[in-house]
Amino acid sequence: MKMNRVLIGVAAAIVSCATLVAPAVTATAHADSCPDVQVVFARGTGEPVGIGRVGDAFVDELRSRVPDKSVDVYAVNYPATRDFLRAADGANDASLFVQNIATTCPDTSIVLGGYSQGAAVIDALALAQTPTLGFTRPLPAGVADHVAAVAVFGNPSIRLLGGPLTTLSPAYGGKTIDLCNGADPVCSNGNDVAAHSLYVQSGMATQAAQFVADRLATTAPVTTLAGRTG
Template identity: 50%
Template sequence: MGRYRAVALIGVAVATSVLPAALAPSAQAQVCPDVEVVFARGTTELPGVGPTGEAFVNALRAQVSPKTVGVYAVDYPATIDFPTAIVGIADARRHVLATAAACPETKMVLGGFSQGAAVAGFVTAAAIPDGISPQDVPTPMPPETADHVAAVALFGKPSPRFMRAINDPNIVIGPQYTAKTIDLCVEDDLVCDPDGRSFAVHNQYTETGMVAQGASFVANRLQTSWATDAVTSTDDAPTPRSVPTPAPLAAELPPVAPSQHLPSAPAGPLPGPAAAPPVPTEHLPY
């Protein structure tokens, strides 16, 4: 895996060196996708998300477009040395916590096929399984991390019978993730069906339509989460204040009715002594 990482780092360095400086802000703006799928491949599958994971991601992208969907392939051996699945649990846990911190608005989707489904399931665990030393396994994720995970899709998750056969504890989905988890198993699958006898059907999740079913479940969970966010944003917006209409500066006064408590003005002359008659004017001599 060191060679793959080195090649990837060299490629990133070369690409960054030839990009114009003007593109840097745009590239940084695209760091956080709307959705981040964290998927663990099945046993002996090549590095990446595996055929089941690729089919799942493609189906999900088609259903949530134009939302952006990032993909993280859990880095772990995925061999028949099943105890090394702990490496995958630690890697997936680390990526989920880092994404929640760096991209709090991104909706994460946990997923896995076969042994990868066991890895994803253990990542959601609320407690370390009985009989397992805390020093040997990663610490369960903080409860609030579940708020950043919109859905969990598990394909062919090993049954308790299978886990007993390889001497590993049962996979218990954490209570904060149960309602958002879809656990799909093809009938008669030797790995996930408690009574299964066929290993051939274990690789038939795309053909049986279960990959599409899982993608639809996850897409519905994402759409519901986005709708809830939109309502919350609307409720948190400040309510515009209404401005009262000012009253007119001078309102027209109603006519005043005559008072009934005062006597009316007299029609004739006012009472009192009569006015003196005018004095005749005499012509004075010159």
Template identity: 45%
Template sequence: MSVLLTVRRVVTAVALTATGLTGIAFAASPATAACSDVQVVFARGSTEAPGLGILGRPLVSAVQQQLPGLTVDSYAVDYAANVSQTSAGPGATDMSDHITEVAARCPDTEFVIGGYSQGASVTDIAIGIRTTLGRGGTIPENLAPRIKAVTVFGNPLRLSRQTINSASQLYGRKAIDICATGDPVCGNGANAAAHLRYAFDGSVTRAAQFAANLVRTT
């Protein structure tokens, strides 16, 4: 079975799951005029409706809970998240452009960035990692100190035997790259359901704790 066919089957399951999770909001979080202490910038998975998606929304809430006393807002990367997996490059450009704009307007704002599935590839490209899913804009290196943490789930980069930790000298130590056992999108497994577990298996809490610790200590 080709990787693309596997991805298509999995993202169809993601879409069905997202449709069933009506209790989770999918509306995009607009960039606000006010400057926050921390902004979570997240790219949803393939076929999810525009917004933060099934992992971005709980991640933002968990980071907020982990950082009492700090203001935390969010931005949902604006990209097609199409099933053909061709929109990661444009998504990376939107992510990098947004961070560049906010960083210039809000000199004290720090960032937690990340994504799920194709959204993880968006993140890979935005931090300068070459992938098989195209090219796009990258975050200027002078802003790297303000990117406090990188949080990705179900990252297709792993199919090429890499993680953000191994592929990026600039961001590797700041990254948590989570892949469930059996996930075909990141682990070359055969269990499509594994790609849908991240919102329920403690991965979001783990990622939020990791990110919050870096915000507090770096």
């Protein structure tokens, strides 16, 4: 099935691309309160624990665009090594966290994000409807109503499945921005390896943050898993 090809093929898509990394500073969701916005972000291959350079830039830009909202961040817990099938670990971890937020903080707007291998983690959440290849916790259909926006960068699904999440995911496509930097070989048929490490410099973290801010401004919160949002 499609997600099998994503989780297997992510290895071939990413293995030739060296991810440049920098230390990440990550906040976690508050146990005693519900934020207005909960970002759930999966870092790229080889980045230190946290949300990575792209995630940090994206969150910084988003916070500057929604100064009236509290924004918490959850760093998806997974190895992010070159054992790319372990992306399923990240999908399982993210799924549990997202389901918990949707249940305990129903008015919180959830934002999903990921870079490179981390984008494949988000692909699993958005595309897999049944357990597949180590991903054992697909999101219930109603959780999509709590997700205000999705932002992925250098996403292998674009090349491996022939399209971005915007067209592949009925539940999440309309609320997704799926960015590929030029001829980045992870998400295109190009061969500009350096492009895979330049999502911050290219301005795409800023572009994604504006997209998400616009979604947050127009998407009403839901209060139950059965509720509907725009």
